[in-house]
Amino acid sequence: MRAHAARLGLDVEVVSRPHARSLAEAAQLLGIEPGDIVKSLVVRRSDGEYLFALVPGGRKIDWAKLRAVVGVNRLSLPDAGQAKEATGYERGTITPLGSTTAWPVFADERIRGRRVALGGGAHGLSTFVDADALLSALDATVADITAEE
Template identity: 90%
Template sequence: MRAHADALGLDVDVVTRPAARSLAEAAEMLGISPGDIVKSLVVRRSDGDYLFALVPGGRKIDWAKLRAAVGTNRLSLPDAEQAKAATGYERGTITPLGSTTAWPVFADERVQGHRVALGGGAHGLSTFVDGDALLSALDATVADITGEE
């Protein structure tokens, strides 16, 4: 993960934290608001390819908005085994940084404009990075793709 971030020219801070039972608990441990944690969700397209959806804490994918942004009628969440096969990461640790395949990234517009934390590629790791720099480095498509949880 760090090697990929370095290759992209991203300044990241990887921190170790105890296992968290929830996003809110992880945010409290990290001293940030839940909205500053970005969930990296792997999504399967109908053609069998995947993409990453970057979703701020406290929000969930709005499937209609994401389908419109992607330009497809059918998207779904793969099971845990398929997600690991697509990214190399277990659920709860997924990040587009260092994924076994550089799938396209679709990010909610709320990721912009501040420092965020996302999965670090292993349980108990969080990666802090400037949201704008992350989106630029990953050539992310930025749109309103979420709704409130």
């Protein structure tokens, strides 16, 4: 993950963190706001290909919005085994940085202009990165793709 970030020219900080039982607890442990924690969700397209959806804490994928942006009629969340096969990461550790395949990235517009924490590629790790630099480096499509949880 760090090597991929370096190849992309991203300055990342990987930190260890204890297990958290909630988004609020995770944010508190990391010293950030809940919206600065970004979930990297693996989404399966109807053609069997995948994409990453970057979703800020406190929000969830709005499936109609994401389908419209992607330009497809059907999207779904794969099971844990399929997600690991598609990315090389276990659920809860997934990040587009260092994924076994560079799937397209779709990010919610609310993460722009922030320093965010992503999955660190392993349990107990979080990766801090400038969201704008991340979005640019990953050539992400940025749009309103979420709704409040």
